[in-house]
Amino acid sequence: MINFRLVRHLWLFLVVAEELHFGRAAKRLNMSQPPLTEQIQILEQSLKVKLFERSRRGTRLTHAGAAILPAVRKFADQLERLEFAVREAVAGQRSMLTIGAISTAMVEVLPSLIVKMKATHPDVTISMREIDSVEAVPLLHAGDIDIAFARLEGELGSGIQTIPLREDRLAVALPKKHPLAGRTRIPLALLAQEDFVMFYRHVSPSYFDSLVSACRNAGFSPRVVHEVSSVASQIAFVGCGQGVALIPSGMKKVAHETCVVRPLAKKLSVITTAVAWNQATGNPLVEAAIAAIKDS
Template sequence: MTTIDFRLIRQLWMFLAVAEEQHFGRAAQRLNMSQPPLTEQIQVLEQSLKMSLFERSRRGTKLSPAGAAILPAVRQFAEQVERLERVVREVAAGQSGVLQVGAITSAMLDTVPELQHELRRQYPHLTVFVREIDSVEAIPALEAGELDVAFVRLDGPVGNGIESIPLAEDRLAVAVPRDHPLAELSRVRLRSLADVPLVMSARQVSPAYFDFLTAICRSNGFAPRVLHEVRSVTSQIAYVGCGQGVALVPASMRKLASENVVIRPLKERVMVVTAALAWNANRHNPMVDAVVSWANGVAGKVRTKG
């Protein structure tokens, strides 16, 4: 079993302060310590890593190439430590539990607030941490235990203990610039998008969703001309507003459209899963059970509407 090197953790924290302040004196003030011990600890860190982390001159301190290379990983490490400290404080303060939630942007706008309202009502001492993710990040994070539940675009079985419930579906529509000829139509045929550049949600963000939309286009006789691949529906609408093509989006996203973008329904009835709850059944958590119970109720309402 490897022993945690707390001295290294402290030294990395010091390295981050100096890297961000670009000055040993200011970094020492930020860390509530004097400068000589800070300088000494950075030197010890450099010796243990066998690399120079900073270039020092009369004009100040700047990162060396090696220091710049490790900075992103150290920054990510510091964020994880801060998250751990926050959870520990919440639990120590008497909170009854912590729930780590990941969600795509559209789910953060619609589904997650509804869940939080219900959880606050039933479990007033529960602490819920929400972070934005891409759909493709959900499964690895659930498997690793970094997330308890995820609200993503997911359709069909995943395996490895990951289970899911479709929570919301919506009719597919098209977002077009207000001055585009298609904006004059009350409904748009999919086939009419054959020669129009499209702004699509990136395949690397949500492979199943990208492949579904591509298959829909092909079934209507054309291969989509993808001009841009972006990370979210909100980005799709923003690109459309900048005249960068049109986008296939859920009809409910009309509430996000700016004044220069209109959402027109398709003539074809194509339904898409806009949010699904995913969780790891191999990791037992009573709070996850509560979320799944809530989700089953929401899914039942969706089926009733359908």
Template sequence: MLAAGAQKERPEGGWPDFFEEVEVSTLDFRLIKQLWMFLAVAEEQHFGRAAKRLGMSQPPLTEQIKVLEQSLKLQLFDRSRRGTRLSPAGAAILPSVKRFAEHVGQLESVVREVAAGQSGVLQIGAINTAMLETVPPLLNWLKETYPNLTVFVREIDSGEAIPGLEAGELDLAFVRLEGELGSGISTMTLKEDRLAVAVSVDHPKASLPRIRLKSLEDEQLVMSSRQVSPVYFDMLVSICRSHGFVPRVLHEVRSVASQVAYVSCGQGVALVPSSMRKLAPDNVLIRPLKEKVTVVTAALAWNDHRYHPIVAAAVAWLKARGRSS
């Protein structure tokens, strides 16, 4: 986050203060507070400690948990002289309540920062490599240009970009995407690299200065998962088909770094960007292809159907930066 609004102190682990301040007829804030109480008791496994954490006395907490159980028609805790433990029903809903609490916490931050005079909020999703290389310069520019802007950055897979942009959960996505994506999603290539082959040092092809793509037809390949990055996966398969073979995929993994790690463990060979030679361990060699095949390693995506002035400015800045580099 680039800027933070002031927050009123509250007991650590307590519910967000805006539960006390906001009245919205369409939301049941009593239920939200009760779920927050449930989470505290579930984590503390003790009503007294949970009450202290929430900044309240124990009897009202006990009463509110009973009201919640009656509303849900579920027994959430097993109570005995030995202590308080989650019931099977309570354990079943706990993961969802935790996710809900995380979202509410983020909502509180956004509400408070906007209320404190922030000029806007920008949600950015990025793959790991983009978070290391591409996103930081943009964040520095945003901080200088829009000092009152609040920016949230979170790691995503390339496959999460389009749904996130369509739903408005993301304003900008830095991922491996290219081509026509439909649904008003626009992309801009930020970085390209030549495709190469990662092989273990004891592989028969390790001694070759360059490797023909066609020669990989009998090799077991480690590929970036189609579920994570469908466009990138389909593009690599299409390249292989255009050179006369269907790739034999042994493993689908979540990142290019994972591809290299699998090769390091003797689990096949991998088609990776040439720049991965900087990160390859000693037992993995990155050999260039004889053919010149270029792939997009980083692209910016945004939703043209959801106008955001900061998005437009960021796109323009990245375009200008690309022309000058």
């Protein structure tokens, strides 16, 4: 049985944790501050831990509060999706397809797919969430998403099928005044002594590993001095003179004037987007979506 009182208390905790200010949290919740403080105290008593420290310097999470925050955020997200599914079911929209996608896929792949799905399945409800590539397979196994669009390649585990969708040639982003910036094509080996700005490996392991492998095949291991979470951030760091970055050549269009993007002398390609799904889910909408993708 769902403990709705606990659910409410966890929601109040999440809002206070996001605001780190009881007054602002109360205003956001459309309630006065004393009842909010009382409800948080009840939650702390129930959990037998202190969740917030309050002082003249403000409100901050205790170690216990910080430890449970990720789980509470995930729980709140699941509740929102459950509420959405219930609303759609009541409205007669009984078919739902949940898609997880990296930001580039939302721009390059999903718009046309959604148009096709709406045309062939007008009653379908499509729920989307932004993910990192590393989240794709666990979310598919857990059933939290039906289809993933991410940087994926190779063997992804039992039951997970994948189709490459987008591939791009590797290029190097350089500060505008870099000695190699005047070249039209750059041999990868010439970057052996450079500082690199790379993706966090945990964001997209296969993509990260493919870049490192390319460098090693060129005779060196990249000296990674900065790790970031997006290609746009790589380009920004390069523009600030913090190193060089290997990026898909198609991202040249977002490069700032403080950096240049040059293709590598040897053509090296990486998968920038693939679609993946779990064969065990049995959702017929997944088959319809994959068929639509194959026909495009």
